[in-house]
Amino acid sequence: MKRLFMVVIFIVAIQAHAASVQEQMEQNPAVKLAVEELVIANHILYDQNAVDGYGHISVRNPANPNTFFLARSVAPSVVKVEDIMEFDMDGKALNGDTRVAYGERFIHSGILKNRPDINSVIHGHASPILSYGLTGVTLKPVYHMSAFLGEGAPIFEIRNFAKPNPDTDMFISNSDLGDALSQTMGLQYFVLMRGHGYAAGADSIKKAVFRTVYAIQNASIQAEAMKMGQVQYLTPGEAATSKETIEKTIGRPWQLWTERVKKSQ
Ligand SMILES: [Zn+2]
Structure with a gap:
């Protein structure tokens, strides 16, 4: 009886042991690819x-789909595979990982939980973007590269x-x-x-990085154009059509940006 009890405890313990990020990478090529791409994306950003x-x-x-990967609390430029942690959709660290996590991991859990169509989230404080949130001026697509901005980015208060x-x-x-x-x-x-x-x-x-880089460029161009006069934004129709076309080509800048960060290492 005592032996049976011990076997049950052992089985429960095995079930409770969640695979670490490293173990999941060894078991699943898709996880390995995602984590390695995440590390490169940190450096590119x-x-x-x-x-x-x-x-x-x-x-x-x-x-x-109910968990996500995000680095522990370190600067993006120094993120390595070993720094990647796994979280649930409440922002709770999994696999018994007690390392210090980013305080704002809830940006990621909130968007990934509520938007099944989104698989990658980026957060930052790039200065060209800030003025729009401060003034209420709508950040809108001024060119095809940032067409995904559509009719303009909403402002969170x-x-x-x-x-x-x-x-x-x-x-x-x-x-x-x-x-x-x-x-x-929304x-x-x-x-x-x-x-x-x-x-x-x-x-x-790749697409999240692409959109972020070009949204920031859009912010600078739009600010310059507004100083010169009336700005002609992409119409909603132009934005929808050019988003479709340009986002088929994101592999090209991704390759360029990847080579840049690899050379600098
Ligand atoms: Zn922040």
Whole structure:
């Protein structure tokens, strides 16, 4: 009887042991590819001035849609495969991983939970983006590269959701705020955060990086154009059509950006 009890305990213990990120990479080529791509994306985002010491990118686990991968709390430029942690859709670290996580992982859990069409989320504070959130001027597509901005990026106002005190530290520091950010994003792929930064999403890491880089370029071009006069934005029809065309070619800049960061290592 005692022996049977021990066997049951052993089986329960095995079931409770979730595979670490490293073990999942060894077992599943899709997970390995996703994690390795995530590491390169961290370096590209830094190289392209989309993030600095702050900012992060996540990817949904290809083997489990209810979890995602995100680095532990380190600067994006130094992220390695060993730094990648796994989280559930409440932003809770899995696999008994007790390393320090990004305080704003709820940006990722909120968007990935509420948007099954999005598999990769990026957050950063790139300065060309900030003015739009501050002034309420809509960030709209001025050229084909950022056509995904559609009719303009919504602005998240944290004061409308923070409880009980609207004077927050501006961080998306819990699941409720992550859900609220996702609601403001709606069905779009880019959301501005007033007095803070931006969040971007796409169905793949490569596309999320592409959209982020060109949304930031759009912000600079739009600001310059607004100084010169009346700006002609892409019409909704032009935006929809050119998004379709340009996003078929994202492998090209991805290759360029990957080679750049590999050379600098
Ligand atoms: Zn932030």
